[in-house]
Amino acid sequence: MNDKPKWIRTARCEDIPLREGRSVRFGEREIAIFNLGDRFVAISNRCPHRDGPLSEGIVSGNTVVCPLHAWKVGLDTGDVERPADTLACVETFRVRVEAGFILVEMPLEGAEKKQAPGICIEHGGLPVVPKPPRMGIDDSDIRNIRA
Amino acid sequence: MNGSNEQSNGNGNANRERLVVVGNGMAGVACVEQILKHSKKFEITIFGDETHVNYNRILLSSVLAGEKSADDIVLNSLEWYEQNGIRLRLGVRVTGVDPAQKTVTVDDGSVTAFDKLLLATGSSPLIPSLDWVQKEGVYVFRSIDDTRALLERARPGTKAVVIGGGLLGLEAARGLQVQGCDVTVVHLMDRLMERQLDPTGGGYLKAKMECMGVKVLLNKSTTEILGNGKAEGVAFKEGPSIEADFVVVAAGIRPNTELGRKASLQVNRGIVVNDHMETSHPDIFAVGECVEHKGICYGLVAPLFEQGKVLAATITGNKGPTYEGTVLAAKLKIMGVDVFSAGDFNDKAPGTDAVRYEDAALGIYKKITIRDGKLAGVILVGDTSDSHRYMDWLRAGTDLTAMRKQLLFPSPVADAGLDTAQMPDHETVCGCLGVSKGAIIQAIHKKGVNTLAQLKECTRASTGCGSCTELCQQLLKAVAPEFQEETRKTLCKCVPFAEDNLREILRSQKLRSVQEVLDIYGNGTGCEVCKPALSYMMDMIWCGDHEEDRSARFVNDRVHANIQKDGTFSVVPRIRGGVTSPAELRRIADVADKYNVPMVKITGSQRIDLLGVRKSDLPKIWADLGMPSGQAYTKGVRMVKTCVGTEFCRFGVQDSTSAGIELERRLENLFTPHKVKMGAVGCPRNCAEATVKDIGIIGQEGSWQVVVGGAAGKSVRKADLLVTVASTEEALSAAEIFFQYYRENANYLERTYGFLERLGIEKVRKETVYAPEPVRQGLLDRLHKSKALAQDAWLEGETPRHPTQFIQIEPIERIPL
Ligand SMILES: Cc1cc2nc3c(=O)[nH]c(=O)nc-3n(C[C@H](O)[C@H](O)[C@H](O)COP(=O)(O)OP(=O)(O)OC[C@H]3O[C@@H](n4cnc5c(N)ncnc54)[C@H](O)[C@@H]3O)c2cc1C
Ligand code: HEM
Ligand code: SF4
Ligand code: FES
Numbered sequence: 020m021n022d023k024p025k026w027i028r029t030a031r032c033e034d035i036p037l038r039e040g041r042s043v044r045f046g047e048r049e050i051a052i053f054n055l056g057d058r059f060v061a062i063s064n065r066c067p068h069r070d071g072p073l074s075e076g077i078v079s080g081n082t083v084v085c086p087l088h089a090w091k092v093g094l095d096t097g098d099v100e101r102p103a104d105t106l107a108c109v110e111t112f113r114v115r116v117e118a119g120f121i122l123v124e125m126p127l128e129g130a131e132k133k134q135a136p137g138i139c140i141e142h143g144g145l146p147v148v149p150k151p152p153r154m155g156i157d158d159s160d161i162r163n164i165r166a
Numbered sequence: 167m168n169g170s171n172e173q174s175n176g177n178g179n180a181n182r183e184r185l186v187v188v189g190n191g192m193a194g195v196a197c198v199e200q201i202l203k204h205s206k207k208f209e210i211t212i213f214g215d216e217t218h219v220n221y222n223r224i225l226l227s228s229v230l231a232g233e234k235s236a237d238d239i240v241l242n243s244l245e246w247y248e249q250n251g252i253r254l255r256l257g258v259r260v261t262g263v264d265p266a267q268k269t270v271t272v273d274d275g276s277v278t279a280f281d282k283l284l285l286a287t288g289s290s291p292l293i294p295s296l297d298w299v300q301k302e303g304v305y306v307f308r309s310i311d312d313t314r315a316l317l318e319r320a321r322p323g324t325k326a327v328v329i330g331g332g333l334l335g336l337e338a339a340r341g342l343q344v345q346g347c348d349v350t351v352v353h354l355m356d357r358l359m360e361r362q363l364d365p366t367g368g369g370y371l372k373a374k375m376e377c378m379g380v381k382v383l384l385n386k387s388t389t390e391i392l393g394n395g396k397a398e399g400v401a402f403k404e405g406p407s408i409e410a411d412f413v414v415v416a417a418g419i420r421p422n423t424e425l426g427r428k429a430s431l432q433v434n435r436g437i438v439v440n441d442h443m444e445t446s447h448p449d450i451f452a453v454g455e456c457v458e459h460k461g462i463c464y465g466l467v468a469p470l471f472e473q474g475k476v477l478a479a480t481i482t483g484n485k486g487p488t489y490e491g492t493v494l495a496a497k498l499k500i501m502g503v504d505v506f507s508a509g510d511f512n513d514k515a516p517g518t519d520a521v522r523y524e525d526a527a528l529g530i531y532k533k534i535t536i537r538d539g540k541l542a543g544v545i546l547v548g549d550t551s552d553s554h555r556y557m558d559w560l561r562a563g564t565d566l567t568a569m570r571k572q573l574l575f576p577s578p579v580a581d582a583g584l585d586t587a588q589m590p591d592h593e594t595v596c597g598c599l600g601v602s603k604g605a606i607i608q609a610i611h612k613k614g615v616n617t618l619a620q621l622k623e624c625t626r627a628s629t630g631c632g633s634c635t636e637l638c639q640q641l642l643k644a645v646a647p648e649f650q651e652e653t654r655k656t657l658c659k660c661v662p663f664a665e666d667n668l669r670e671i672l673r674s675q676k677l678r679s680v681q682e683v684l685d686i687y688g689n690g691t692g693c694e695v696c697k698p699a700l701s702y703m704m705d706m707i708w709c710g711d712h713e714e715d716r717s718a719r720f721v722n723d724r725v726h727a728n729i730q731k732d733g734t735f736s737v738v739p740r741i742r743g744g745v746t747s748p749a750e751l752r753r754i755a756d757v758a759d760k761y762n763v764p765m766v767k768i769t770g771s772q773r774i775d776l777l778g779v780r781k782s783d784l785p786k787i788w789a790d791l792g793m794p795s796g797q798a799y800t801k802g803v804r805m806v807k808t809c810v811g812t813e814f815c816r817f818g819v820q821d822s823t824s825a826g827i828e829l830e831r832r833l834e835n836l837f838t839p840h841k842v843k844m845g846a847v848g849c850p851r852n853c854a855e856a857t858v859k860d861i862g863i864i865g866q867e868g869s870w871q872v873v874v875g876g877a878a879g880k881s882v883r884k885a886d887l888l889v890t891v892a893s894t895e896e897a898l899s900a901a902e903i904f905f906q907y908y909r910e911n912a913n914y915l916e917r918t919y920g921f922l923e924r925l926g927i928e929k930v931r932k933e934t935v936y937a938p939e940p941v942r943q944g945l946l947d948r949l950h951k952s953k954a955l956a957q958d959a960w961l962e963g964e965t966p967r968h969p970t971q972f973i974q975i976e977p978i979e980r981i982p983l
Contacts, residue, residue, distance in 0.1 A: 027977050028977065028978045029975070029977045029978065030970075030975045030977075030978070031978075033969075034969070034970045034975055035970070036716065036717060036968050036970075037717060038715075038717035038718075039716065039717045039724075041970055041975050042974070042975070043975045043976070043977055044974065044976065044977070045977050069731070070732075070733075071733070072729075072733040075721040075724075075729065075733070076694075076721070077693070077694040077697055077698075077717070077718070077719075077720065077721075078717060079660075079691055079692060079693035079694060079697075080691035080693075084693065084694040086720065086721045086729050087729070087731065089694060120978065
C-alpha cells in the first residue's frame with residue numbers, strides 16, 4: 020500500500036471560499052488548499068521564510084502572499100517569487116475534484132522524506148538558507164504595515 | 167506716521183472712483199479680475215445675493231454627482247477679496263438703481279452710491295408656469311443652494327423627473343442617477359440637446375443615457391406638475407402622465423434684466439450692449455449671461471470671459487478692444503458620455519457639405535459641415551479627442567480644401583495624442599477662459615511657472631470645466647525648465663490610479679465590490695497591497711451597502727484577531743478608556759485559565775492582551791469573555807487612553823475619563839485608513855500622553871483643546887492644535903469631524919501624522935472645524951451613517967460569514983487509488 024501515491028479526500032468544495040485558502044492537517048503535514056475560482060490548488064502550508072501559515076495569505080492571481088512577512092509563493096509551481104532570486108520553494112500537490120470533494124495526492128512515503136521546508140528538489144535538493152526578505156523593507160517595516 | 171497714513175487713505179478714497187458690481191458670479195468677478203489687471207483706481211463693492219464667495223458654477227454638476235465637494239469649486243477665496251480691497255456684501259439683493267442719482271438700493275434698506283455700475287446678474291432658471299414652483303418637491307439647478315437641496319432630496323430609489331433634455335437637464339439627471347435615484351428625463355423636442363445635435367447625434371446620446379440607466383421620454387410637452395401642494399407626478403399634452411417623488415425643472419434660462427429696466431437701459435431679451443460692452447447709459451455696464459450682444463444672449467462661460475476682457479478695457483479708460491461675439495462650443499460633462507458640438511451643423515443650408523463618420527457598435531458619431539471650403543460646424547459623440555483641432559479650424563477659419571480627404575481622420579502623428587509642439591501659438595488651449603498656447607508659453611518663460619497649480623494661478627487656464635488639464639500638463643512638460651509633475655502616487659500597479667481618483671471612481675461608478683474594481687480598472691487579480699486598500703474604500707464609501715469580500719482582507723480582518731509569528735492569534739477585548747471592573751477582570755482570568763492562554767499582558771494602551779490563542783478557540787473565547795472586540799488587529803479605532811481627571815485626580819479640571827469613554831463609544835467598530843489611537847486627559851499635565859495620539863483632547867480650566875496628528879511609534883510627532891472649545895460635547899464633535907475627514911481623505915496606510923504633514927494643519931482646520939456648517943454637518947452625517955451600520959466584529963463568532971471561517975478542517979478520509 021505504502022509504495023503508491025494516495026489520494027486523500029480532504030474537504031468539501033464549499034469549505035473553501037473563493038480566492039481564499041484553508042489548511043488541512045494530515046499526519047505531520049499541513050496542506051494549504053486554495054480556491055482560485057476555476058480550480059483548486061494545494062501547497063504546503065509552511066512558508067519557506069519562517070513557517071508562516073500560507074493558507075491565511077491574500078491570493079494574488081496564481082500566487083499567495085504570506086501573512087507574516089509578505090513573501091510571495093507561486094501556487095502552481097511552489098516557487099518563491101518574492102524576494103526575487105530566492106531559491107526556496109514549497110511542496111506542491113496534485114488536486115482533483117470528485118463528487119464535490121477536493122482530493123489531494125500524497126506523494127510516496129520515501130519521497131516525503133526528501134522534502135522539507137526550505138529545500139527544493141527542483142533546484143538540486145540544496146538546502147536554502149532563508150534570506151531576509153528584500154523589496155527594500157526589513158522585517159520590522161513589514162510588521163508596521165500589518166500592525 | 168499715523169497722520170500721514172490716514173491722510174493718504176483719505177486722499178485715496180476721495181480720488182478713487184467707486185465701482186459697484188451687482189452679481190458675485192462667474193462673469194462679474196472674472197471681469198473684476200481683469201479690471202484689477204488694468205488699474206487699481208477703483209474702490210470696488212460687490213453685491214451678491216448668494217451667500218457664497220465666487221465659485222465655479224459649471225462644476226455644480228460634479229458636486230451633484232458626488233465627484234467634488236462645494237469647497238472644491240471655490241474660484242475666489244475670501245482672502246482674495248480682502249487682498250484686493252474689495253468690499254463684499256453677500257446674501258443681499260440689489261433691488262433698485264437710480265441712474266440719475268447714481269445709486270443702488272439694497273434689500274437691507276441701504277443705499278450705495280457709484281461712479282460706475284457693473285451689472286453681472288446672470289440668469290435665472292426659466293419656469294414655464296408659476297404654480298409649478300409653488301409645489302413642494304419642485305427644484306431648479308442653478309446655485310450651490312439648489313445643489314444642496316437636491317442632494318438632500320436625492321435618496322436611493324426615489325423617482326426623479328427632470329424636465330428638459332439640454333446640457334443642464336442631462337447633467338442634473340446623471341447626478342441624480344449617481345445618487346441612486348430612478349431618473350426620467352422628459353424633453354419637449356424630438357431629440358436630446360437639439361440645439362447642439364442633429365437627429366442622428368441625438369439618437370446616439372439617447373442610447374448612451376439609457377445605457378447608464380437614465381430613462382428618456384421625447385416629444386413630451388409638460389402641461390402640469392401633479393399633486394396637491396406637493397409634486398407627485400408630471401402630466402403631458404401627449405399621452406399618460408408619469409409618477410415622480412420630485413421634479414427638477416431645467417427648461418432653459420432667462421437673463422436677469424430687471425435692474426436694467428429699472429435703470430431705463432435698453433433691454434430686449436437681455437440688457438443690450440455694444441461691441442465695447444457699453445449699455446445705453448454711459449456709466450452703466452453689463453457683462454455675462456444678463457446681456458444681449460448683436461441679438462444673442464449667451465448661456466456658456468467662454469463668451470463671458472471674452473466680454474469681461476473687453477469691458478475691463480472700456481471701463482478703465484482704455485477703450486479700444488471690441489467684442490465680436492463668440493463661436494459657441496458645448497461639451498457635455500458626464501463621465502463616459504462624450505459629446506461635443508460647435509458652430510452651425512445644419513447641412514441643409516445651401517452651399518453646405520456634410521462629412522460623416524459612424525460606428526454604431528462603438529457608439530461613435532462624427533459630423534462636420536463645410537461651407538466655402540471652411541469648417542462651419544462639428545458634432546462629436548463618443549469620441550471627442552479631436553475637439554481642439556476642430557475648434558481651431560472654426561476660430562481661425564482655416565481653408566480645408568487641401569485636407570478634404572483627412573477631415574475626420576487626423577494624420578497618425580496627431581492621432582497618437584495631441585501633439586502640443588505642432589499646435590500653433592494662437593490655438594486655444596483652455597476654451598472656457600480663452601487661454602491660448604502662446605499665453606501659456608509666455609507665462610512659463612516670463613513668470614517662471616513650473617507647476618500646474620502655478621499655471622492656474624497665473625493664467626487661470628484649466629480652472630473652468632477642467633477638460634484641458636491634460637493639455638496644460640503636456641505643455642508644461644515640454645516647455646517648463648523645471649517642470650514638477652504633481653507627484654500622484656498610484657495605489658499599486660494592479661490598479662494604477664491615485665487613491666483620491668479611486669474614491670471618486672468608486673462613488674461615481676457605484677462600484678460595490680473589490681473584484682469589480684479590479685476587473686474594470688485594474689489587472690483583474692489585485693494583490694496584498696491594493697485589495698485591503700480597496701476593501702477599506704468600499705466600506706468607508708458604501709458603509710455596508712456593498713459586497714464585503716473577505717478574500718480581499720488581510721487575515722486579521724478575516725478572523726478578527728492579530729496573527730502572531732507562530733500562526734496563533736492574540737485577543738484584545740475593548741476596555742473603553744481603560745476602565746474595567748472586578749467582574750470583567752475575573753472573566754478574563756477565567757478565560758486565560760480555561761484555554762491555557764500562554765501569555766496575558768497589559769498593553770501600552772491600557773488594555774489586556776491574551777496571546778497565543780488558536781484560531782479555532784477564538785469564537786469560544788469571545789463568547790466567554792462577553793466583551794466586544796478591541797480592534798487591536800485592524801486598521802481601525804484602537805482606543806482612547808484616559809487619565810482619571812476630575813473624578814479622582816487632585817489636579818483634574820475636566821472629566822477626562824467619561825469624555826474618553828464617550829469618544830471611544832462614538833467611534834468604535836469603524837475602519838480607518840490606518841490605526842487610530844486617541845487620548846483624553848483632565849489637565850495639561852497630560853498623564854495619558856494625549857499630545858502624541860492621533861486625536862487627543864486636553865482638558866483646561868473651562869475648555870478643551872482638541873489636538874490631532876500626534877505620534878509616538880516609529881515616528882514621534884507632537885500633535886497640532888485643531889481647535890479649542892468650551893464644552894465636552896463640542897470637543898467630541900470636533901474630534902468626530904476630524905475623524906471622518908481623515909477617513910475620507912487619507913490614503914490607505916497613511917497615519918494621521920503623515921496626513922497632517924501632507925495637508926498642513928491650516929488646510930485641515932479650514933476643511934473641518936472651520937468649514938461652513940453644511941460641510942461640517944455633512945462629515946458628521948456620513949460618520950453617523952457609517953457608525954449606525956458598524957458592528958462589533960466578534961459577533962461573527964456566533965454567526966460566522968463562512969462555515970469554515972474559524973474551523974481547522976480535518977481530512978475526511980484517506981482513500982487509496
Ligand atoms: C449646473 C450648471 C452647469 C453648467 N455647465 C456649463 C458648462 O459646462 N460650460 C459652460 O460654458 N457653461 C456652463 N454653465 C453655465 C455657466 O455657469 C454660466 O454661463 C455662468 O455661470 C454665467 O455667469 P454669470 O456671472 O453671467 O451669471 P451667474 O454665475 O449666475 O452670476 C450671477 C450672480 O448674480 C447674482 N444676482 C443676480 N441678481 C442679483 C441682484 N439683484 N442682487 C445681488 N445679486 C444678484 C446671482 O445670484 C448670481 O450669484 C452651467 C451652469 C449650470 C447651472
Ligand atoms: C506584528 C507586529 C505588531 C503587533 C502584533 C502589534 C500589536 C500591538 C498591540 C496588540 C498593541 C496594543 C494595542 C491596543 O491595546 O490597542 C500594540 C500597541 C502599540 N504598538 Fe504595536 N504591534 C506590532 C508592531 C508595532 C510596530 C512596528 C510599532 C511601531 C512602529 C508599534 C507601535 C505600537 C505602539 C506605540 C503601541 C502602544 C500604543 C499606546 O500605548 O498608545 N507596533 N501593538
Ligand atoms: S492629566 Fe492632569 S487630571 Fe489627568 S491624571 Fe494627570 S494631573 Fe490628573
Ligand atoms: S514566514 Fe512567510 S514571509 Fe516570513
